[in-house]
Amino acid sequence: MSELILHHYPTSPFSEKIRLILGYKRLAWKSVTIPVIMPKPDLVALTGGYRKTPVLQIGADIYCDTALICDVLEHRQPTPTLYPEPSKGMARTLAHWADNTLFWTAMAFNMQPKGVAQMFGNAPPEMARAFIEDRKAMGAGMARLRPADAAAAYKSYLRRMSDMLDDLPFCWAMCPASPTLRCTTRCGSRVCAPPCWPTS
Ligand SMILES: N[C@@H](CCC(=O)N[C@@H](CS)C(=O)NCC(=O)O)C(=O)O
DSSP, X not given: OOOEEEEEOTTOHHHHHHHHHHHHTTXXXXXXXXXXXXXXXXXXXXXXXOOOSOEEEETTEEEESHHHHHHHHHHHOOSSOSSOTTSHHHHHHHHHHIIIIIHHHHHHHHTSHHHHHHHTTTXXXXXXXXXXXXXXXXXXXXXXXXXXXXXXXXXXXXXXXXHHHTTOSSTTTTSOOOHHHHHHHHHHTTSSXXXXXXXX
């Protein structure tokens, strides 16, 4: 069977989602570290133009988007499952919410000046500027949350997740919930940085 190769970079929350799942399923994998910002000539040549992170390669097959990558890994290694009955539908619904609503709210919250200062604290200022410009170009035309709205929504989401998790390792106790949810939450509390996208 062809080996799993993950194209990723350490600080990417969506990559962390897949790294956690690879560990959860005890799958061996090889790592290719890709650039955090454009240009990414090797990656886009491989994907046919897709620039986002991560990308899974299995032989000559390339899988973009972590929802698809989850299904591929679930098929390859069904146990332990990401989608246990009877909460299979709930797990997918939670993952979709975490990958979209929660992720973008966390990004809007973290991209405020204090968050950016924290993320790029020890890095040269050009690095922060290049990152912000790259993500602005990538998100051109996207609706953006205002910082105050992002802060209010994010706090509320964190409270809800805390209520759901309580003393349990995962949401709904027996299911691994959404690793993105766990990773994004850690980014939100500034343990893991940087977020991927600016909002202003
Ligand atoms: N829906 C995609 C979102 C992936 C995504 O937005 N990844 C971020 C990194 S965490 C990204 O691509 N940022 C821009 C980049 O890496 O060039 C997925 O689930 O894979």
